[in-house]
Amino acid sequence: xxxxxxxxxxxxxxxxxxxxxxxxxxxxxxxxxxxxxxxxxxxxxxxxxxxxxxxxxxxxxxxxxxxxxxxxxxxxxxxxxxxxxxxxxxxxxxxxxxxxxxxxxxxxx
Amino acid sequence: xxxxxxxxxxxxxxxxxxxxxxxxxxxxxxxxxxxxxxxxxxxxxxxxxxxxxxxxxxxxxxxxxxxxxxxxxxxxxxxxxxxxxxxxxxxxxxxxxxxxxxxxxxxxx
Amino acid sequence: xxxxxxxxxxxxxxxxxxxxxxxxxxxxxxxxxxxxxxxxxxxxxxxxxxxxxxxxxxxxxxxxxxxxxxxxxxxxxxxxxxxxxxxxxxxxxxxxxxxxxxxxxxxxx
Amino acid sequence: xxxxxxxxxxxxxxxxxxxxxxxxxxxxxxxxxxxxxxxxxxxxxxxxxxxxxxxxxxxxxxxxxxxxxxxxxxxxxxxxxxxxxxxxxxxxxxxxxxxxxxxxxxxxx
Numbered sequence: 203x204x205x206x207x208x209x210x211x212x213x214x215x216x217x218x219x220x221x222x223x224x225x226x227x228x229x230x231x232x233x234x235x236x237x238x239x240x241x242x243x244x245x246x247x248x249x250x251x252x253x254x255x256x257x258x259x260x261x262x263x264x265x266x267x268x269x270x271x272x273x274x275x276x277x278x279x280x281x282x283x284x285x286x287x288x289x290x291x292x293x294x295x296x297x298x299x300x301x302x303x304x305x306x307x308x309x310x311x
Numbered sequence: 312x313x314x315x316x317x318x319x320x321x322x323x324x325x326x327x328x329x330x331x332x333x334x335x336x337x338x339x340x341x342x343x344x345x346x347x348x349x350x351x352x353x354x355x356x357x358x359x360x361x362x363x364x365x366x367x368x369x370x371x372x373x374x375x376x377x378x379x380x381x382x383x384x385x386x387x388x389x390x391x392x393x394x395x396x397x398x399x400x401x402x403x404x405x406x407x408x409x410x411x412x413x414x415x416x417x418x419x420x
Numbered sequence: 421x422x423x424x425x426x427x428x429x430x431x432x433x434x435x436x437x438x439x440x441x442x443x444x445x446x447x448x449x450x451x452x453x454x455x456x457x458x459x460x461x462x463x464x465x466x467x468x469x470x471x472x473x474x475x476x477x478x479x480x481x482x483x484x485x486x487x488x489x490x491x492x493x494x495x496x497x498x499x500x501x502x503x504x505x506x507x508x509x510x511x512x513x514x515x516x517x518x519x520x521x522x523x524x525x526x527x528x529x
Numbered sequence: 530x531x532x533x534x535x536x537x538x539x540x541x542x543x544x545x546x547x548x549x550x551x552x553x554x555x556x557x558x559x560x561x562x563x564x565x566x567x568x569x570x571x572x573x574x575x576x577x578x579x580x581x582x583x584x585x586x587x588x589x590x591x592x593x594x595x596x597x598x599x600x601x602x603x604x605x606x607x608x609x610x611x612x613x614x615x616x617x618x619x620x621x622x623x624x625x626x627x628x629x630x631x632x633x634x635x636x637x638x
Contacts, residue, residue: 223555254581256390256412299382519583
């Protein structure tokens with residue numbers, strides 16, 4: 203399980219004052235990337251082939267955290283799932299979820 | 312958790328003798344639909360808005376089972392995740408995963 | 421552009437009498453697969469890595485046709501987009517759309 | 530057709546010096562959102578329900594442009610497709626593609 207945390211910042215908001223979907227997507231994508239990297243051969247970097255995100259609730263909170271796990275790792279591709287949560291007053295609320303395909307890159311690209 | 316099971320049948324295979332991706336997608340989609348229906352208002356039917364499937368391993372087995380859960384249910388939409396497994400010799404192997412958006416339909420459509 | 425056509429048949433319907441989403445998905449997936457195959461090296465077969473489908477309208481018609489094109493082909497992966505139409509009374513109506521990732525397989529798998 | 534343009538800026542890069550996937554996703558998502566808004570009832574705002582992105586080539590260029598169109602607009606949901614291009618030396622190269630579901634919001638949320 204990989205976890206990436208991003209504190210709230212006004213520069214990250216959209217028109218309603220919530221964190222922008224692109225921010226939540228970025229931490230989900232990064233968490234999936236590091237999850238894939240954790241099971242990739244040592245000489246490999248990892249690139250995002252594609253991902254799908256469902257936005258589940260407004261991103262309102264003091265911080266946002268994405269947690270990713272590898273569903274299946276093959277020789278070239280890894281499929282990862284990740285959830286994003288808003289952290290507020292000590293609790294967490296599910297705000298988005300991602301299903302992603304990552305690719306191992308033999309040379310640094 | 313909703314579970315849908317489909318026994319292997321030669322009429323369901325593709326060119327390699329595995330169950331066709333369309334078959335696995337159908338049981339994943341149906342499992343997500345029933346999961347959404349289980350949390351929908353009583354007068355509602357459920358339609359698939361969209362889904363994404365990752366094929367993870369060849370569908371080889373005596374039967375295939377899809378298990379779905381609701382990640383979040385709103386007034387009109389529900390987001391569901393489902394995994395499909397091949398059943399073989401008493402064991403199960405993960406072969407596909409789905410992330411889907413379902414819509415409540417107030418009248419039967 | 422690859423085109424796959426499937427005539428309407430009662431055995432392919434869901435609870436409302438429309439063609440089942442799994443059927444439409446299958447012709448979209450097959451069309452994407454053949455589109456990818458048309459640009460793959462001669463010795464390669466093609467497998468679906470993943471796809472996303474949006475269902476846009478009920479599948480009502482005398483036949484259904486899926487048309488796919490390659491958006492980008494790399495050494496190992498091809499990304500394809502496809503639309504599905506219901507054919508009725510000489511006209512066509514868009515009923516679903518797919519965005520898919522296909523993988524070249526060097527040996528027959 | 531909606532077009533959103535973002536000039537290259539070093540603060541937007543990832544580890545290889547390319548524009549980050551989150552940046553490209555953000556302009557694709559915004560282009561889809563405005564495309565949906567262009568066909569939504571006057572009193573509606575638009576929210577992203579979900580989107581899928583395929584990354585097709587490294588985001589290298591002087592600027593990046595996303596162009597979106599509505600594939601189908603219903604009463605509550607619109608399905609949009611968008612392509613992102615890198616602009617370099619007067620030419621454009623396809624770098625990513627999105628398929629997205631947008632929702633009309635009757636009150637500002």
